[in-house]
Amino acid sequence: MYQRKRRRPVSDINVVPYIDVMLVLLIIFMVTAPLITAGVNVDLPKAKANPLAEDSKPPVIVSVTKDYEYFVTDGNQKEGPISPQELAVIVGAHIEVEPERPVMVEGDRTVDYDAVVSLMVLLQAQGVGSVGLMTDPVEE
Template sequence: MYVRKKRKPVSEINVVPYIDVMLVLLIIFMVTAPLITQGVKVDLPKASAEALDEDSKPPMVASVDAEGNYYLNIGDTQDKAMSAVDLATIVAAQLQKDPDIPVVVNGDGAVSYSQVVQLMVLLQRAGVPSVGLMTDSSEQK
């Protein structure tokens, strides 16, 4: 006669597969997190904003008007609209001549924030290390 022993049911949970899945997810998130972050690098002042020194070099001013046209205060085309490619080419050439020239962005009050950011990205791709934002110095009451 064959006698069977009664086995107790195993009541432990095997957590090894869960740890494996958790480690894989951790690696996926660590790899994708830097790719998700987008932005424009802007060097913000540590103190309250002040006007540029009188002794400093005159800044290169990249402007965008209410219609989205780009302007640059360099050369003989200061009052003529230019394309984004022309602006980037001229800025890159000026930075090769003088890498220490300050660059500021002048945006019309009616222009959208998106267009100002696009101009800043364009300047960043042209090699500008830091960008300042031009403001109106008139006091509002």
């Protein structure tokens, strides 16, 4: 009579599909990472200033570019270019929801002082209590 040979079970794990998935995810993250950190290109003035406290909420950033375009950045969500009145309404809505949230103005160094002050007046009219001005640190 013919006897069957017993096969031993294979105890190796095939990891090739996992490596393929990891390589695809790596490529996806490499492509999307620069898109997430993209912001508004503003040449900030240099000044010595204290940074925001680490335990404070992330600020709503209002930007004025050298071409007098206005943007609102809330975390990773960027809106713009929009009119100053639309910008003030959007920021006012953010402040209504979270009154303790800081608002920072990021004005290009070549923009007239009048444009930044006008923007701050619009924000104040929408109920923003205090506005911070963003700067680049001075290199010593």
